[in-house]
Amino acid sequence: MRPVAVIGAGKTPFGIxxxxxxxxxxxxxxxxxxxxxxxxxxxxxSFYLGNFAGPSFTGQNHLAPYISTALGIMDVPSxxxxxxxxxSGSAFFHAWAEVAAGIYDIVMVVGVEKMTSRNTxxxxxxxxxxxxxSGEMRAGNTFASLFAMIARxxxxxxxxxxxxxxxxAVKNHANxxxxxxxQMRKVITLEQAMKGKPIADPLNLYDCSLISDGAAAVILAPxxxxxxxxxxxxRVLGIAQxxxxxxxxxxxxxxxxxxxxxxxEKAYQMAGVTPRDIxxxxxxxxxxxxxxIATEDLGFTGRGEGGPxxxxxxTARSGERPVNTSGGLKAKGHPVGATGxxxxxxxxxxxxxxxxxxxxPRHSLGLAENLGGSGATCVVSILGAA
Amino acid sequence: MRPVAVIGAGKTPFGIxxxxxxxxxxxxxxxxxxxxxxxxxxxxxSFYLGNFAGPSFTGQNHLAPYISTALGIMDVPSxxxxxxxxxSGSAFFHAWAEVAAGIYDIVMVVGVEKMTSRNTxxxxxxxxxxxxxSGEMRAGNTFASLFAMIARxxxxxxxxxxxxxxxxAVKNHANxxxxxxxQMRKVITLEQAMKGKPIADPLNLYDCSLISDGAAAVILAPxxxxxxxxxxxxRVLGIAQxxxxxxxxxxxxxxxxxxxxxxxEKAYQMAGVTPRDIxxxxxxxxxxxxxxIATEDLGFTGRGEGGPxxxxxxTARSGERPVNTSGGLKAKGHPVGATGxxxxxxxxxxxxxxxxxxxxPRHSLGLAENLGGSGATCVVSILGAA
Numbered sequence: 001m002r003p004v005a006v007i008g009a010g011k012t013p014f015g016i017x018x019x020x021x022x023x024x025x026x027x028x029x030x031x032x033x034x035x036x037x038x039x040x041x042x043x044x045x046s047f048y049l050g051n052f053a054g055p056s057f058t059g060q061n062h063l064a065p066y067i068s069t070a071l072g073i074m075d076v077p078s079x080x081x082x083x084x085x086x087x088s089g090s091a092f093f094h095a096w097a098e099v100a101a102g103i104y105d106i107v108m109v110v111g112v113e114k115m116t117s118r119n120t121x122x123x124x125x126x127x128x129x130x131x132x133x134s135g136e137m138r139a140g141n142t143f144a145s146l147f148a149m150i151a152r153x154x155x156x157x158x159x160x161x162x163x164x165x166x167x168x169a170v171k172n173h174a175n176x177x178x179x180x181x182x183q184m185r186k187v188i189t190l191e192q193a194m195k196g197k198p199i200a201d202p203l204n205l206y207d208c209s210l211i212s213d214g215a216a217a218v219i220l221a222p223x224x225x226x227x228x229x230x231x232x233x234x235r236v237l238g239i240a241q242x243x244x245x246x247x248x249x250x251x252x253x254x255x256x257x258x259x260x261x262x263x264x265e266k267a268y269q270m271a272g273v274t275p276r277d278i279x280x281x282x283x284x285x286x287x288x289x290x291x292x293i294a295t296e297d298l299g300f301t302g303r304g305e306g307g308p309x310x311x312x313x314x315t316a317r318s319g320e321r322p323v324n325t326s327g328g329l330k331a332k333g334h335p336v337g338a339t340g341x342x343x344x345x346x347x348x349x350x351x352x353x354x355x356x357x358x359x360x361p362r363h364s365l366g367l368a369e370n371l372g373g374s375g376a377t378c379v380v381s382i383l384g385a386a
Numbered sequence: 387m388r389p390v391a392v393i394g395a396g397k398t399p400f401g402i403x404x405x406x407x408x409x410x411x412x413x414x415x416x417x418x419x420x421x422x423x424x425x426x427x428x429x430x431x432s433f434y435l436g437n438f439a440g441p442s443f444t445g446q447n448h449l450a451p452y453i454s455t456a457l458g459i460m461d462v463p464s465x466x467x468x469x470x471x472x473x474s475g476s477a478f479f480h481a482w483a484e485v486a487a488g489i490y491d492i493v494m495v496v497g498v499e500k501m502t503s504r505n506t507x508x509x510x511x512x513x514x515x516x517x518x519x520s521g522e523m524r525a526g527n528t529f530a531s532l533f534a535m536i537a538r539x540x541x542x543x544x545x546x547x548x549x550x551x552x553x554x555a556v557k558n559h560a561n562x563x564x565x566x567x568x569q570m571r572k573v574i575t576l577e578q579a580m581k582g583k584p585i586a587d588p589l590n591l592y593d594c595s596l597i598s599d600g601a602a603a604v605i606l607a608p609x610x611x612x613x614x615x616x617x618x619x620x621r622v623l624g625i626a627q628x629x630x631x632x633x634x635x636x637x638x639x640x641x642x643x644x645x646x647x648x649x650x651e652k653a654y655q656m657a658g659v660t661p662r663d664i665x666x667x668x669x670x671x672x673x674x675x676x677x678x679i680a681t682e683d684l685g686f687t688g689r690g691e692g693g694p695x696x697x698x699x700x701t702a703r704s705g706e707r708p709v710n711t712s713g714g715l716k717a718k719g720h721p722v723g724a725t726g727x728x729x730x731x732x733x734x735x736x737x738x739x740x741x742x743x744x745x746x747p748r749h750s751l752g753l754a755e756n757l758g759g760s761g762a763t764c765v766v767s768i769l770g771a772a
Binding site: 001021023047052053055056058059060061062063064065066068069073074075076077078079080081082083084090093094097098100101102103126129130131132133134240241242243244245246250258259262372373376377 | 387407409433438439441442444445446447448449450451452454455459460461462463464465466467468469470476479480483484486487488489515516517518519520626627628629630631632636644645648758759762763
């Protein structure tokens with residue numbers, strides 16, 4: 001397999017855009033990305049769309065050619081991948097595989113979701129379809145209640161505290177405040193975070209990611225051709241996708257995600273690095289507890305130590321391993337199908353030293369972790385300066 | 387790229403199964419397929435699910451790990467592909483690419499759809515989401531009305547007659563009557579077919595494919611390893627996926643599908659064969675006119691000559707190039723997300739000489755064409771005896 005580089009990246013802001021439809025968001029991100037690496041639509045040899053629930057949110061299905069033709073990309077394979085909140089992470093994985101294997105040279109991946117045309121109850125119902133609807137969801141769960149159980153068990157097993165969760169929210173809000181494309185640009189205090197409106201105890205409003213509209217796009221090429229398109233290629237050093245049970249009750253232990261561990265191990269092995277080498281990361285903080293567990297499952301800290309690790313500031317911009325300098329799903333926003341590719345875009349910005357006010361000093365090796373559902377799909381990507 | 391073989395195939399019957407859910411259908415097909423080639427779930431290195439609208443039909447999303455874990459396939463990449471009625475054809479294409487490129491050896495593809503839990507009006511609404519919902523569908527179209535316009539224009543341009551369309555229905559019903567797994571096992575006369583209940587003039591009930599439940603599965607491996615698993619490997623000689631506009635009104639000419647022509651050309655080139663070499667085919671007869679146009683776009687007959695070609699019996703089991711010996715979408719059934727892989731299974735049965743009463747004598751080189759929407763996605767696969 002040959003080395004692969006991200007040659008271009010482009011994103012829309014994330015937020016609530018009442019006047020924008022799904023296609024216009026995807027096209028905006030796609031066109032920014034094409035311009036970013038001076039690639040013409042006719043040069044794209046294969047197109048991937050990551051989208052979770054466009055049909056349910058917007059009434060439009062068959063979304064890959066619907067969007068690729070609007071970008072002027074004709075004739076070539078145009079494929080939608082769905083893997084819950086890991087939809088575009090998975091699309092990115094498959095696009096990488098095509099380029100690495102030499103099937104195609106120039107492959108584009110767009111992730112998009114348009115959620116805010118539905119009200120919050122409808123959104124929760126559509127999101128719940130990523131859980132096991134014949135079991136856990138039929139029993140009345142939402143993803144917030146599933147992750148509340150996970151948090152409660154993590155507290156019981158390891159002594160994780162509410163303030164540990166809240167510290168993640170405070171950090172991600174602080175980072176989001178510096179990101180002009182973030183949906184929520186509001187600094188909050190630990191006291192505010194602790195006292196948020198209850199959602200599913202112990203999770204409150206500040207522990208939950210946002211409901212968002214947005215899109216993100218990247219273009220991949222063989223590393224040896226990358227300089228035809230950009231002065232700042234970013235290399236994909238390691239990447240893996242893994243799977244596990246959809247239903248939480250099928251898992252032996254709900255305080256760890258085997259798919260995250262598995263994808264992480266494979267990605268580290270491919271990249272030839274260890275967790276210690278990772279300088280910064282975008283982790284899937286759909287809920288604050290998910291970021292804490294991800295820091296454990298990916299080996300940034302020991303099992304059960306993710307709460308204090310966050311609380312003590314190790315994942316802050318000034319810490320030893322900054323996590324979610326973009327603001328994460330918590331503050332940047334979480335248009336479900338866009339999130340995986342948006343994480344890649346955020347790694348690219350840091351690695352290229354283009355992250356503006358939130359730029360960190362050690363930024364040459366970053367990791368993205370994109371989680372689907374309560375852990376049934378995970379994609380881990382490790383990117384570095386080429 | 388290395389040669390790839392289908393080493394195993396398995397299908398459920400297609401029909402209306404009130405007591406079966408989506409997962410149980412997919413698992414039945416998957417288990418039959420695993421047994422067919424003596425592969426254990428733990429040997430599968432990558433899993434693909436082709437599914438069009440599971441969330442809308444059944445309320446369950448995130449379907450790939452939901453099904454792969456139920457088959458005992460753990461940890462590995464588990465990916466859902468959606469491309470309207472070409473969902474599992476596209477999944478098959480991507481699985482082939484992974485094996486051909488040497489990324490994995492043993493890759494499984496399952497296609498499934500559970501449609502009959504919704505009433506006909508709901509089904510039509512869900513299917514319509516594969517068209518352009520901001521334009522043609524908002525104007526009141528269904529897929530039947532879109533294909534009626536296509537048929538009407540084909541009649542105007544080329545003199546195609548209603549009896550040409552009906553001849554396709556008569557043939558596919560005759561074939562389906564010999565297929566124990568077909569949903570509709572009823573021989574009809576040309577007179578009956580001509581007098582069907584009107585749906586969207588000139589299409590009547592007998593011109594339209596069925597609403598079905600069902601699943602199909604195949605496993606792919608490098609040709610050089612195929613004999614570890616089966617005495618009857620079937621080689622993938624050529625395959626391609628292509629795309630085009632979703633909306634019919636964006637096309638210059640609605641009597642031909644550029645994505646079919648494009649995918650066909652690429653698949654023929656890869657296989658090193660011409661249309662003349664193809665001995666039999668499974669074509670996407672979502673409507674009778676679609677089969678007629680496919681015989682033209684794939685070069686079995688000349689432009690505009692597909693109607694007489696069918697009417698004169700050239701595509702009958704006893705003709706020069708049998709089409710849809712399975713009964714096609716018309717009589718076998720059309721569980722949307724299962725159709726692409728089911729076509730591959732039907733080619734495999736003929737090539738292995740296991741097609742029972744519908745076995746044809748010249749069966750060593752077959753083609754499958756899987757169409758999404760009104761032509762925005764097409765996958766063409768050419769399979770032959772290994």
